[in-house]
Amino acid sequence: MENLTTDNWREIVNKKLHFPPELIPAIQEGNMAWVDSLLSLGDGIIRQLEESEDRLWREAMNLSIRLGNEGIMTSLLLGVKFDFRQIHEALLVAVDTNQPIFVKHLLDRLDQEKGNKMDVRSFSMAIFDHSIDDSQFAPGVTPLTLACQKDLYEIVMMLTQRGHDIPMPHSISCVCLECRNGRQYDLLKFSLSRINTYRGIASRAYLSITSEDAMLSAFHHSRELRKLSKKEPEFKPQYLALEVLCQEFAVELLGMCRNQSEVSTILNSAEEDSEDEELDEQTFEEGIPNLARLRLAVNYNQKQFVTHPICQQVLSSIWCGSLSGWRGSRTTWKLLVSLGIFITMPFLCFVYWIAPKSKLGKLLKVPVIKFLLHSSSYMWFLITLLTESIFMEIYRSDFASRKQNILHNSLHMIWVAGFFWFECKEVWLEGLKSYFLDLWNILDMMVLSMYLASFTLRILIMLKGHFLCQDSSTQELCDYFTNTVREDWKQEDPQLIAETLFAVTSMLSFTRLAYILPAQESLGTLQISMGRMIDDMMRFMFILMIIGTAFLCGINNIYVPYVVSPHLGRFNETFNFLFWTMFGMANQEYVDMPDYALAEFVGRIFYGIFTLLIVIVLLNMLIAMISNSFQRIEDDADVEWKFARSKLYLSYFREGLTMPVPFNIIPSPKALFYVLRSIFNKICCCCNKKAREYPPITSASSNTLNNGRGQGEGRVPYRLQVTKALVHRYIAAARREFEESKRKDVGNRITELNKVVGRLHTEMKDFHQKLQWRRKSEPDQANILGKYIMGARNNFRDFDKDDAMGYENTGLHISKQLTEEEDDDEVKAGEIKAGGIVSEEREEPESEGPVEPVPGEETTFETASTPDV
Numbered sequence: 077m078e079n080l081t082t083d084n085w086r087e088i089v090n091k092k093l094h095f096p097p098e099l100i101p102a103i104q105e106g107n108m109a110w111v112d113s114l115l116s117l118g119d120g121i122i123r124q125l126e127e128s129e130d131r132l133w134r135e136a137m138n139l140s141i142r143l144g145n146e147g148i149m150t151s152l153l154l155g156v157k158f159d160f161r162q163i164h165e166a167l168l169v170a171v172d173t174n175q176p177i178f179v180k181h182l183l184d185r186l187d188q189e190k191g192n193k194m195d196v197r198s199f200s201m202a203i204f205d206h207s208i209d210d211s212q213f214a215p216g217v218t219p220l221t222l223a224c225q226k227d228l229y230e231i232v233m234m235l236t237q238r239g240h241d242i243p244m245p246h247s248i249s250c251v252c253l254e255c256r257n258g259r260q261y262d263l264l265k266f267s268l269s270r271i272n273t274y275r276g277i278a279s280r281a282y283l284s285i286t287s288e289d290a291m292l293s294a295f296h297h298s299r300e301l302r303k304l305s306k307k308e309p310e311f312k313p314q315y316l317a318l319e320v321l322c323q324e325f326a327v328e329l330l331g332m333c334r335n336q337s338e339v340s341t342i343l344n345s346a347e348e349d350s351e352d353e354e355l356d357e358q359t360f361e362e363g364i365p366n367l368a369r370l371r372l373a374v375n376y377n378q379k380q381f382v383t384h385p386i387c388q389q390v391l392s393s394i395w396c397g398s399l400s401g402w403r404g405s406r407t408t409w410k411l412l413v414s415l416g417i418f419i420t421m422p423f424l425c426f427v428y429w430i431a432p433k434s435k436l437g438k439l440l441k442v443p444v445i446k447f448l449l450h451s452s453s454y455m456w457f458l459i460t461l462l463t464e465s466i467f468m469e470i471y472r473s474d475f476a477s478r479k480q481n482i483l484h485n486s487l488h489m490i491w492v493a494g495f496f497w498f499e500c501k502e503v504w505l506e507g508l509k510s511y512f513l514d515l516w517n518i519l520d521m522m523v524l525s526m527y528l529a530s531f532t533l534r535i536l537i538m539l540k541g542h543f544l545c546q547d548s549s550t551q552e553l554c555d556y557f558t559n560t561v562r563e564d565w566k567q568e569d570p571q572l573i574a575e576t577l578f579a580v581t582s583m584l585s586f587t588r589l590a591y592i593l594p595a596q597e598s599l600g601t602l603q604i605s606m607g608r609m610i611d612d613m614m615r616f617m618f619i620l621m622i623i624g625t626a627f628l629c630g631i632n633n634i635y636v637p638y639v640v641s642p643h644l645g646r647f648n649e650t651f652n653f654l655f656w657t658m659f660g661m662a663n664q665e666y667v668d669m670p671d672y673a674l675a676e677f678v679g680r681i682f683y684g685i686f687t688l689l690i691v692i693v694l695l696n697m698l699i700a701m702i703s704n705s706f707q708r709i710e711d712d713a714d715v716e717w718k719f720a721r722s723k724l725y726l727s728y729f730r731e732g733l734t735m736p737v738p739f740n741i742i743p744s745p746k747a748l749f750y751v752l753r754s755i756f757n758k759i760c761c762c763c764n765k766k767a768r769e770y771p772p773i774t775s776a777s778s779n780t781l782n783n784g785r786g787q788g789e790g791r792v793p794y795r796l797q798v799t800k801a802l803v804h805r806y807i808a809a810a811r812r813e814f815e816e817s818k819r820k821d822v823g824n825r826i827t828e829l830n831k832v833v834g835r836l837h838t839e840m841k842d843f844h845q846k847l848q849w850r851r852k853s854e855p856d857q858a859n860i861l862g863k864y865i866m867g868a869r870n871n872f873r874d875f876d877k878d879d880a881m882g883y884e885n886t887g888l889h890i891s892k893q894l895t896e897e898e899d900d901d902e903v904k905a906g907e908i909k910a911g912g913i914v915s916e917e918r919e920e921p922e923s924e925g926p927v928e929p930v931p932g933e934e935t936t937f938e939t940a941s942t943p944d945v
Contacts, residue, residue: 115155216269221276397442453736494737
């Protein structure tokens with residue numbers, strides 16, 4: 077083996093390498109020489125691993141990556157044969173610790189394995205691998221998805237350049253072979269893999285780097301995730317969190333716009349799928365941008381995007397048009413202008429009918445004026461309905477018979493005809509699909525259908541009576557449709573049905589007035605809250621219907637055999653009794669049957685349970701649901717109101733539909749001119765169809781990002797240039813924020829360390845002070861012993877005065893004093909040894925001031941310094 081020099085024989089498959097127990101400590105110490113000796117790198121052989129020791133080798137590789145030791149990781153890769161699965165987990169660790177250098181080395185090794193034609197499986201098939209069960213990473217997590225979840229832009233770019241990708245998961249109802257195998261193998265792993273895949277797809281990093289138009293991709297992913305939250309309710313919180321993430325990313329990209337030209341380019345373009353092309357084909361008034369992407373955001377329910385200050389500023393500027401002072405004017409002035417338009421509406425419509433291109437005609441095309449004009453028209457329509465109701469009361473006797481005058485209650489049909497033509501033009505401009513996306517349009521169609529049905533039935537009665545009276549053989553039917561009193565009419569009489577439909581449509585017409593309420597903030601918020609409450613009531617009615625039907629059948633079956641109960645025993649009577657019980661307006665004595673105790677007892681039990689469930693439980697639950705909905709709207713009132721107002725604004729930006737009802741049913745010269753021009757173009761084919769040019773919101777040049785490129789085919793569209801610029805700004809801002817967070821994190825750690833050191837210093841100082849106080853409180857045994865020795869010495873000081881005098885006379889007095897001073901030093905040393913330690917508190921006052929003398933010592937000093945006589 078030592079003689080092998082050819083590169084083709086560097087890998088010996090059959091030789092196994094057992095895991096050395098000392099490898100982990102060597103890696104922890106960072107001792108490369110030790111690691112190289114354990115791996116036997118000198119012979120240049122890449123050894124295979126024991127399958128039973130797979131987890132140990134993985135932990136060794138992962139530990140070297142986590143410790144950031146590039147040399148040890150390189151030694152492991154050179155000396156050990158790691159397969160695809162182990163490199164996969166090592167890549168995850170390198171990505172998790174945000175180490176691009178390690179990721180690059182591992183990717184190079186992975187490419188080398190592919191170059192050697194190794195069996196490299198797809199990362200998406202990792203859920204079938206049992207070896208990852210002990211890993212810290214969830215099933216289905218690939219290096220790219222993990223990097224995307226952590227928004228590691230550098231690593232994501234590195235992986236995508238190497239060809240890594242996140243495949244879009246199949247539909248939840250997919251029955252392909254791969255999905256069936258995944259569900260059968262491990263359903264939990266399969267579901268977690270889908271969630272982790274969507275986490276990578278919906279991440280900011282993946283959308284920024286891999287999408288040509290990141291904002292549109294965020295819109296589409298947001299809608300897809302909202303649908304998945306309904307199809308997979310077990311993972312609903314996760315999908316909704318990812319949907320919010322996509323919405324926030326689109327809003328953050330919009331916030332990167334720096335001038336109005338970029339805003340205009342972003343909001344006016346949506347060119348990816350057929351739905352976006354339909355939005356581009358919808359035309360607005362002359363001078364108003366297309367706003368295709370903004371309308372797409374409204375259709376996708378992107379509330380955060382639509383209510384962004386940039387979008388709201390664009391909408392408000394278009395809404396006021398040339399009336400720049402409208403936004404800042406007072407409410408009183410706005411009400412006066414609205415009243416003037418309401419009164420002069422016929423005159424304004426006549427001027428626009430004659431001269432639509434005049435100054436006044438162009439003023440009427442301003443969206444806010446158009447809104448006031450249409451609102452005034454609708455108010456006149458409601459006034460007409462009220463007037464007809466008053467006439468019906470005045471001519472009540474005629475309306476109660478067949479002799480009613482159809483002109484007395486048919487004036488509103490002029491407005492109905494105008495509304496019908498208005499809705500037809502709206503369907504033509506928007507398309508059938510977009511038209512029915514708005515629930516208000518569905519309500520309009522229902523109301524118009526009932527108005528037309530009611531009017532048609534009344535006309536049918538008149539015509540039928542007229543033609544039947546012409547034939548003598550049908551005299552009886554002629555009398556029925558012309559002279560019969562109301563009491564003799566049949567229940568299915570057409571006039572009864574027409575009157576009922578007219579009553580319902582009159583009520584719905586007044587409720588339709590709520591459509592204009594979002595124009596004002598307070599009223600708009602209440603209108604939205606009312607809509608949510610109605611939705612809660614619809615869901616509540618389903619539960620109420622189930623419980624009510626159950627008790628209706630039970631109570632009715634108890635009283636059916638007993639004829640003595642006049643109010644119960646019939647479905648109609650029992651339903652009325654239970655219905656009014658919910659409002660506390662029923663007579664409880666209806667359930668009493670004194671002659672039949674058992675039936676009466678069971679009936680009372682049923683009635684009591686019904687009252688408890690309906691009146692106490694369900695009605696209070698309905699109140700709680702309504703309160704909760706109202707509170708949710710109030711908590712996010714600004715977003716909800718601005719989103720509803722934006723939809724109202726966009727509905728008045730469309731081209732045409734300027735003439736209000738009922739004047740729109742009169743053919744105008746402009747409409748006649750457009751019809752003739754279209755016929756001429758189709759016949760002669762002299763004009764080529766050109767795409768409509770939508771002007772930007774301002775006159776800013778749209779060529780600033782072209783960088784001097786020519787008009788050739790390789791030129792990047794300005795829309796994509798702006799989108800890429802926004803993405804680059806966003807990535808740069810994200811990196812700056814990441815670096816700033818790292819600096820703040822290090823600073824916070826240093827601050828916390830300083831706090832810990834300061835706290836430790838304070839605790840040690842407190843402990844030292846307590847120790848000194850404890851020493852002060854103890855008796856000074858050293859001073860007591862010293863005083864005792866000095867007292868004994870003083871007692872023997874005068875024992876040999878003659879010798880002392882002799883020493884003095886012979887000149888030895890000085891040596892005696894020295895001896896006495898040495899004795900004093902020995903005594904002090906004895907005091908120190910006897911007392912243990914001398915406190916620092918006593919030493920400090922000596923330097924600050926004089927020390928109080930000890931009585932015994934003072935006597936000693938006087939005796940030693942005064943010669944005896």
